[in-house]
Amino acid sequence: MGKLFVISGSSGVGKGTLLKLFLNKHPEFKLSVSCTTRKPREGEVHGENYFFLSQEEFETLIKKDEFLEWAEFSGNMYGTQKAYVERKLAEGNNLILELDTTGALNVKKIMPEACLIFILPPSFEELEARLRGRHTETEEAIQKRLNSVKIEIERSKAFDFKVVNDDLDRALKELETVMCT
Ligand code: 5GP
Secondary structure, eight states, rough: OOOEEEEEEOOOOOHHHHHHHHHHHHHTTTEEEEOOOSOOTTTTBBBBEEEEEHHHHHHHHHHTTOOEEEOOOOOOOOEEEEEEEEEEETTTOOOEOOOOHHHHHHHHHHHOEEEEEEEEEEEEEEEHHHHHTTOSSSSHHHHHHHHHHHHHHHHHGGGGOOOOOOOOHHHHHHHHHHHOO
């Protein structure tokens, strides 16, 4: 039986890079594939990036109580199927779900054995600088993101572990200590 991990972290925190490095080094860990009603982006593959479903298909799964958790983001639905998670764990895979903090806490309610890990920025000021450094968003959008970062950090108090991504190599080692021991 594999172990279940849920990783959350605010945008701009380098969570994606950290996870990619970890997964490359540890092939015995698998990233869970979620369901979504969003249309596939260029290069995305059904069953690899997501299971792309119609709104109707997704709603049927909700009605049949087949999701471990699900959420709506900017008009699209996203969810993790219970049977998928159970099957992957039974096959002996260590499974990683990458979810927002609400999704993570919902998983913990149903599967208390899940290990919740939150990736933190070195400081709030540093994160603000990183988000502004992207030069891709309006001031209003940045303020909105920073506000949701504050909420996420507050919710992360209930997580099992927190890893500060101040230095990629150091953060990777800490993640390995938490997940591989
Ligand atoms: P994107 O459309 O950019 O792939 O993802 C949008 C958001 O949906 C991201 O914040 C991502 O973490 C979240 N997401 C992806 N899969 C799931 C899921 O299964 N459950 C929840 N709650 N959120 C998800």
